[in-house]
Amino acid sequence: MSKSKLSVVVTRRLPEEVETRLCELFDVQLRQDDKPMERSELVEAIKTADVLVPTVTDDIDSALIANAGDRLKLIANYGAGVDHIDVATARQRGILVSNTPGVLADDTADMTMALILAVLRRVPEGLSVMQSGAWDGWAPNAYLGGRVGGRRLGILGMGRIGQAVARRAVAFGMQVHYHNRRRLRPEVEAELQATYWDSLDQMVARMDVISVNCPATPSTFHLMNARRLQLMKPEAVIVNTSRGEVIDENALTRMLRSDAIAGAGLDVYERGTQVNPRLRKLNNVVLLPHMGSATREGRAEMGEKVIINIKTFDDGHRPPDQVVPSML
Incomplete structure (x- = not known):
């Protein structure tokens, strides 16, 4: 039977x-x-x-x-x-x-790189002016962003997704750094051309781009809190394709509004679909609707x-x- x-x-x-x-x-x-x-x-x-x-x-x-x-x-x-x-x-x-x-590692890593490019190269601003019909032609100083190659990328969380981001970043000419609960094996570090930082504070203070790729656990809640966000260089940007709770969203919003941080690319949010309304109004932020794994x-x-x-x-x-x- x-x-x-x-x-x-x-x-x-x-x-x-x-x-x-x-x-x-x-x-x-x-x-x-x-x-x-x-x-x-x-x-x-x-x-x-x-x-x-x-x-x-x-x-x-x-x-x-x-x-x-x-x-x-x-x-x-x-x-x-x-x-x-x-x-x-x-x-x-x-x-x-x-x-x-x-x-989903490759799909999420692709979106991480897309956000880095979108923020540094001001892609949403370009799309907006074209869709509105307001573009009046090329100008030497219009929509100036930053070159990706040569920038220091600090990856927070070097699991499958973090490593996939590292491989892509190297191809773009970025210098890869990372902080993780456990250091990678030497041969993996060599393959990824990645530099390990035992101190997250010290890494954050020296990076041009921070990519959040760690899971949401009690120990990672607000890992990027107000104090740590303030360690970032004023010209630095942060992207998050992991979990919104890792970043203190209110603190991030305040710093973006005051230009204490140059920009952010976010695919996830601390309160799910309840995105901080002040965050939506900022020109130096790229917001996506949790699309990182959407293939x-x-x-x-x-x-x-x-x-x-x-x-x-x-x-x-x-x-x-x-x-x-x-x-x-």
Whole structure:
């Protein structure tokens, strides 16, 4: 007698090919629209499903997990970051958590370089004047930005994404520096042409560009706080394609408004979609709607990882991308 299919609840619309494959393998409840689930819907899902497939827009906190029924055994997150999931509480309840690491490094690194170029070369200002029809021709001193080559790039967080950023930066002629919880092996440093800084303060004070590429954890919350932002050179810029909580957004806004920092490129925000309204009005800031990993290829590969994690679990094995509290 064949066993019944796992009950899987997916909280957001996923690429069509991913949803099709999930439906072939499991008993799946899909979203009919692409809006985040209401809290009440999440409570119902977590009570009745064997597997929950959430995204970064779902707050899977301890209070929600307390509602989990006896059936829920796996939270297969669609995304690499799990700061929206209380992994420790899930583990206490016997619920495994998995994610989708490693498939978005190149896509996010591409967007990091795009933001660096956009800020230094004032790309949004150029787009705006062209779209408004206000351009009246070339001028020697118009829209002057800064040359990328030769600038010092300080990477905060040298994991997969940070290393992918480093490779791209070297190709652009930038000097790569980094701060990380653990220093890279000498051969990796040599390959990336990267200089390690044990002191984040000292690195920040000497860089032309800071790229935030570390995960959101309790230890990285406001890692770039007001004091540390003030260490940056007035002509320096900062970009963030990681998590908004790593930067004190209010402090950053104040410094950008006063030209204490030359510019910023942000793809993520401290309060999700609630972006500081003063930040929106600044000409020296490039704002994107969390697009860092938004490629068709990347989204499909994320879905493949979710499916592999669920299928491996269903076969009685540990999901290959299981997340445990000690990893965070």
